[in-house]
Structure formats: structure tokens, C-alpha cells
Amino acid sequence: xxxxxxxxxxxxxxxxxxxxxxxxxxxxxxxxxxxxxxxxxxxxxxxxxxxxxxxxxxxxxxxxxxxxxxxxxxxxxxxxxxxxxxxxxxxxxxxxxxxxxxxxxxxxxxxxxxxxxxxxxxxxxxxxxxxxxxxxxxxxxxxxxxxxxx
Numbered sequence: 001x002x003x004x005x006x007x008x009x010x011x012x013x014x015x016x017x018x019x020x021x022x023x024x025x026x027x028x029x030x031x032x033x034x035x036x037x038x039x040x041x042x043x044x045x046x047x048x049x050x051x052x053x054x055x056x057x058x059x060x061x062x063x064x065x066x067x068x069x070x071x072x073x074x075x076x077x078x079x080x081x082x083x084x085x086x087x088x089x090x091x092x093x094x095x096x097x098x099x100x101x102x103x104x105x106x107x108x109x110x111x112x113x114x115x116x117x118x119x120x121x122x123x124x125x126x127x128x129x130x131x132x133x134x135x136x137x138x139x140x141x142x143x144x145x146x147x148x149x150x
Contacts, residue, residue, distance in 0.1 A: 046088035066143045068136045070129055076105055076121035077130040079139065083147050085114045093118060096146040100139055101125050 034040040064083040072078045081093055090109060097104055097120060106121040123129060130136055 042091065046091050064144060064147045066140045066147075068130070068140055070131070073121060073129075075129065076123055077136075079120045079122055079143070081116065081118040081120070081143060081147070083116050085111050085116045086150060088150060089116065089147075090118065092146055092150050093143065094120075096143055097122065100142055102130075102139070103127075 031040070031045055035042055035045070064081075067080040067082070069078040069080065079097070083089070094104065094107075102122045102124060104120050104122055108119040110117045110119075124135075130139065
């Protein structure tokens with residue numbers, strides 16, 4: 001078994017909702033132990049997710065787009081993802097960012113009904129902002145292609 005990398009997340013919610021129910025945290029803890037123990041791959045957990053009730057019915061959806069901003073931060077390149085929510089979205093986006101050899105230093109995840117604005121503060125593996133236009137274009141196109149697959 002290869003050694004999985006574990007990131008630390010601080011989860012905050014602006015409203016009190018079922019996200020913080022003890023049984024949901026217990027399930028998450030059990031699933032995490034199974035993943036770290038090599039008993040189950042993360043992808044199988046993501047694929048088994050059920051659509052939220054609001055997504056079971058068609059609704060108007062805004063187009064998907066990815067913006068890259070180097071002026072918003074002195075130390076990080078800011079990658080903004082605008083799309084509609086679906087199961088496994090955050091997992092697939094962050095996995096793709098990792099596959100493109102980027103480090104996520106901070107993320108702001110926002111969902112309103114079924115529309116998502118996810119903002120990632122990233123650097124390359126040397127700890128630098130993304131300055132090369134070719135690299136920036138590859139990042140944008142890679143994320144858009146991934147979002148179209150799911």
C-alpha cells in the first residue's frame with residue numbers, strides 16, 4: 001500500500017444545519033479509517049454519493065468557467081471555479097489540481113442552492129505563483145475538461 005497524503009481542513013458553516021450532526025461525523029470518521037487502511041478507495045465513496053433533493057429536478061444552470069488571477073494575492077495564484085454542484089465535485093477538482101502539480105494553500109468553498117464558487121489559493125511545487133501563460137492556460141483547460149466529465 002502506498003502512503004496516502006492527508007490534508008487538514010477546517011470546516012466552518014455560516015448556518016446551523018445537519019452538516020454537524022454526530023452521526024454524519026461518525027460515518028466520516030469510519031470512512032476515513034477505511035480509506036487510510038486501504039480497505040476502500042476514495043473514488044468508490046464518491047461514486048456512491050446520492051444527489052441532494054434539489055438536484056433531482058431540472059433547474060436553470062449557469063455555465064462552467066475557470067478564472068485565474070495573479071493580482072489578488074502577493075504569494076498565491078487564485079483559481080476560481082464557477083459551476084453547478086454535483087456529487088464528488090470538490091473531490092474531482094482538488095484531485096485534478098493535485099495531478100497538475102499544484103499545492104492548495106487555502107480554499108474558500110461556497111454553494112448557493114446548486115451553484116458553486118470554489119476559490120483555491122495555489123502555488124507550484126517550488127512554492128511560486130503561476131506566472132507562465134502556458135501553464136495558466138493548461139490549468140484552466142484541464143479544470144474545464146474535468147468539470148465537463150462529471
